[in-house]
Amino acid sequence: MPTSGPDPFGINEIRDSTLQSWLTSPTRLREDVAAESDLVGVGYRDRLLTELVANAADAATAAGIVGVVKVWLDGPDLHIANTGAPLDAGGAAALTALRSSNKTGSGLVGRFGVGFTAVAAVTHHVQIRSRSGSIEFSAERTRSELQAHGIETDVVPTLRLAWPIDAGPAAGFDTEVVLRLDPHVEVETMMEGFGTEAVELLLELPAVDTIVIDGHTHVRERAGDIVAVGPDRWLEFSAPHARWLLPMTGDWLVARRRDVLRAPTRTDVELTVPAICVADVQLTADRRGLHPDADIATAAVGYADFAASLPTDQRTILVPEPGFAASRTDERLRSALLDELSTRPWLPGAGGDDLIPERAEVLVDLTAGLAHLLGEIITTLVHPEQSDRGSLTRLRSVGVTEIGLAEIASRLTGIEREPRWWGELYAELSVVAQGQVDELGALPVPLTDGRTMPGARGTVLPPPQSAESGTDVVAPSWLPTVHPEAAHELLERLGARRLSVSEMLSDPALRGEVESDPEGDDLARSVLGLLRTAPDASVPAWLGQMLLPTADGDERPADELLLPDSPLASVLVDDSPFGVVDPEWVRRYGADAFRALGVGWGFTVTREEYPTGPDHDLPDEATWWDTVGDPPQTFSAVRDLDLVHPDRWPQALSLLVESPDTAALLTDRGGYTAWWLRHYAEIGAAPLGHWRAPSDQTMAGVLDPLDHPHADELSGALGTADIEDTDQALMVLTHLADVHRSISPSVAAIAHTALATALRDGRIDLARVEPPTGLRTLAGSVADDAVVLDVPWLAAALDPTDVVVLAPPGFGLAAQLADLLDIPTATEEYSGGPTEPGEASTWQAHPRALRSALIQDRALPTGPIRVHEALTVELRRGDERSEHRVPWWRDEHGMVHVDAGFDVLGG
Structure with a gap:
């Protein structure tokens, strides 16, 4: 035990003064006992480490350093050492005065001089060892002192009478507090609590960065705005009147659902705000509650700047969740935070700028793509990372207005953008819309003719664009067609029609344009563009009237043109009426598109459903119709057969056989094509109908076989x-x-x-x-x-x-x-009959009748017959007579005569 030492702080004089006041006024003694008891039992219960580390923080601040605190046990004694300014006379005097403090200046925690009273909860014997001087408090010495002056009492204050002692702090420290723990103290539980509390204190008290608890070191480290104590990390933000800390899990911020106000150490004021609040506000004397004159709302100043500093996808974490406040102070702070957040720019906008929430609008489930497209148009739109349904409640609490798809469609009216932009917009809206498509009924839709329709209903979707289409617009110009770069299935859900290429080409509007302006290049390009995407589409015959550019710079109807280097040209007469399509157009749209339109490559087939007569401008068609009974349901015929050069029919027939479209018509013997070929196509100066297929022997010798490599495939056009x-x-x-x-x-x-x-x-x-x-x-x-x-x-x-x-x-x-x-x-020319009458009988009675019927696989005749052993007939031709033996005969009376010697009998 240290002995009495020098008295640099005048402690002896202070002790004598206090003792004299007790002797002259016993009531004063009782008041000091009661006051200390109240502070220990109510105001500073469970605050031992907090108050001692707070004092250490003040000492470090006074010394202009970041302090270190070490706590350890040595037998029954608890030691708490710290670095920083040592004990001075003012501090010593304040320690002996129950309700005063000598601390002044900014950045200091202690203000009332009563926090040290917390030690009395665990001890009745305290030493403060400092390199400037040391003192001791002891309830036992206080009691002995009173007895020496004739006052007998069991209860005395521990921290009113102090004695100077000769003892210094532990090596490396400036001050050390030594508490001899009372027997009732649960030491193990206390030390475990110190370990947990140390982490909190390192967050609350910046002036201390290291606390060692019984050999376990807790160090606060900082990397920019990130504060770490061991494995735990927090994001820190300093506002004018508060520090805010958000716990972190990895790189993700985590809201606190419930905490207490810290000023700077923990109070008993419960809070339900998302971040730890270390506020610069005035507290009650016991540091547990807010002073009546304090305004907690000042802590909210700058809170929006904290939100603005967070990553865009985590900012709304700072918005207090709706719910009941934990206290009036909590309610006041929450209200102030919401006011701050509602009126300051911090909410990320879709266009890249931070928005003031009360002027902002949110579209729920906004995608990044949609935000990119709409951000420059609706500048008040909230960023998609904050537009999920989970954030909606928080956004509403700070004044953000929710808008729907109908509002988006309305805002887009009158906006001018490229068709590709609209296509991207529809793709993004389809993700957001889901079951709310009807709200987009007024969504603008760009057409191929440059107009923009106020809604998709009534428009037509273009056919799917293939890679071969390049950048050309492939769409029917005669219909209100959505621009191909804007086309999307969303428009179909909004009322746009999806037509096949065949339906587009058969539309009456196209026929009207062809008849009124057949020379329009744009029209031809639209038609050919469609056929390039669907060369197998059904093309109405009247489209052959559409003019196309020719190789010689003129324009002619499609059905009067041939493709460059077409096989058909090689078999036609030299003065055929056909022209040749401009090769550049063929390179652009492809030969198949022109062939579908009626431009010749090989022979072209004309088709019509439910024809009524010879109105297809085909040679000798009326003559063929005269051979037809009921009109066919579908009329199909090869065109321009009459233009084949007479000497080139072998090549022409090969073309017909080698094309699937025309080959099918060669097998239809009753059809126009096979009929015309039989009568008018000539090989070797003879019509095809005068030749037979080599495989057809029915008329062998009468008809000669056609010498042609495809002769059998031409059977429908040959003779039979x-x-x-x-x-x-x-x-x-x-x-x-x-x-x-x-x-x-x-x-x-x-x-x-x-x-x-x-x-x-x-x-x-x-x-x-x-x-x-x-x-x-x-x-x-x-x-x-x-x-x-x-x-x-x-x-x-x-x-x-x-x-x-x-x-x-x-x-x-x-x-x-x-x-x-x-x-x-x-x-x-001949007459006659049997030379003998024969023997009367019947078919049923004749022994060979049944055998004869079996041999001939015929029914057994019935009725009378006349049987001859040898049936001989006499024939007369003019004056000539001749006899012949025959198996059977029918005379002029209808009687059948049979020769019994023949197995095959007539009847």
Whole structure:
């Protein structure tokens, strides 16, 4: 225990004075006991470390240094040492006076001289060791002193009587407070609390940067505005009347939901503001409450500047959350903060400037892209990082006005921007709009003609633009079409129509423009631009009237032009009426676009749904329509066949076969194209209808096979066993009569049947037919004289070289064939019958009748017959007589005669 030492502070005199006041006025003693008890039990409970570190901070400030505090235990003694200005006479006197302080000047924490009383909560024996002098407080010595003067009392104040002692502070420190802890103190709990409190104190007291608690060092470090104590970090901002600190997690700021006011150390005033507030305000004597004359609102000054200093995406964290205040002081501070935030520029704007919230507007869920587009137009718009729904409540509390999509659409009316800008705007709005699309009904929409429509309804969306479209505007100029660079699916949701290229090209407005101004380059460019994107689109025939530039600088209708180097040009007559499209236009729009429009490359197909007659300007079309029964639902035909050079039909046929559009028409035998080719296209001076496909043997010998690499694919345009007109009939008759042609009897029968059928149906003008020079007989030979077999039973009796036959069962056409060949029928020329009457029987009774029916796969005849062992008939032709054995015969009475020796019987 240190002994009494020198008295540099006049402590002995102060002690004697205090003791004398107690002796003369026992009431004064009781007042001092009560006052100390109140301060210890109420005003400074739980504030031991706070008050001692606050004193250390004042000492460091007075010395102009940043102080260090060290706390440790040594047996029952608690030591608190600090650096800074040492104890002086004024300080010593203030320590012995219960309600006074000698501290003056700015930056000092202690103001009332009572904070040191906190030590009395844990001790009745205190030493203050300083390099300038040391003193001791002791309740035991105070009690002994009173007893020596005749006053007996158990309760005495600990901190009123002081004695000078001979003791210095721990090495490296300027002052050391030593407390002999009372037995009731829970030391372990106290020291744990000191560790937690040390962090808070380092935030509150800038004059101290290091506190060592029982070997554990807590150091405050600073990097710019970032303050760190160990792993914990805070962002600090100094305002005129307060310091504000926001906790940090990584680089992210975290709001405090509940805290207490600090001035600068902790008070009992609860706050619900987002940041730690260390305010420069006057407190009550116990430093726990706000002084009645203090105005907490002054702490809000500069708070908006704090918000403005934060990253743009975290600024609204400083706006107090709506809710009930924790106290009147809290309510006053919250109100002052909201006023400060409402009227000062700090809220990030979409255009880049900070906004005053009460003049700002927020569009919920604003995207960065939309903010970039709208920021320069709506300068009051809040930055997207603060426009989420989570920030909306805070923004409203500082006066920000919420606006909707309808307001955005209204603000954009009259704004002039490039179409691409509008397209980007629609893309961003589609993200924000979601289920609120109807609010954008008045959104301006730029058109290809330069106009801007007040809303999408009634406009037309252009077709999707391909990479080949380049920078050209691909849109129908005859419709209110959205500019391609502005087109977006949002507009379709707002009422814009999406038409196919075929629908655009068939629009009556286009036909009106073509008829009124067919020379318009812009119109042609629009049409070709559309066809470049959709060359397979359906193109109405009247679009062929549209004028296009030619290679010689003129303009001609599209359907009068050919593409440069087109194969079609190589097969047409030299003086064909076609011109050639300007090659530069072809390079720009592509050959397919021109071909779709009707410009020739190969042969072009004309199409019409539900045609009514020959109004397609095709050669000999009216003649073909005369051959048609019911009009087709779709009329399709190859154009310009009449312009093919007669010597170039082989090449022309190859073109027709090699093009899918035209090849399909070659298989339609009844269609116009195949019909025209059969009658008017000539190979070797003969129409195609006079040739056959090599694979078709039906008319082999009568029709010659076409020598062409695509002959079989041209079958619909070639001849078959079907006589269409008199010219073809004459050709077939001539070929049948030609002895140099090898024609089988079956082919001749088929040809005869086709001729008879055509005559019956009126396709042959009999007046133009001369009797043939030769007749193709059943024997396959050519005869000068013959008859047409018109009943089957004569076939076995007549010489095949004398008979012309039809293909079975063609006996019903015998009269027509006889008229065409100008020869008699067999029954007209021959008569006769069986030489014997035969034996009467019936089909059912004849033993070979059933076998005969089975052999011939025919029904078993019924009725009477006459059976002959050997059926012989006599034929008469004029004066000539001849007998012939035959398997069966039908006499002039209709009776059937059969030869019993034949298995195949007639009937």
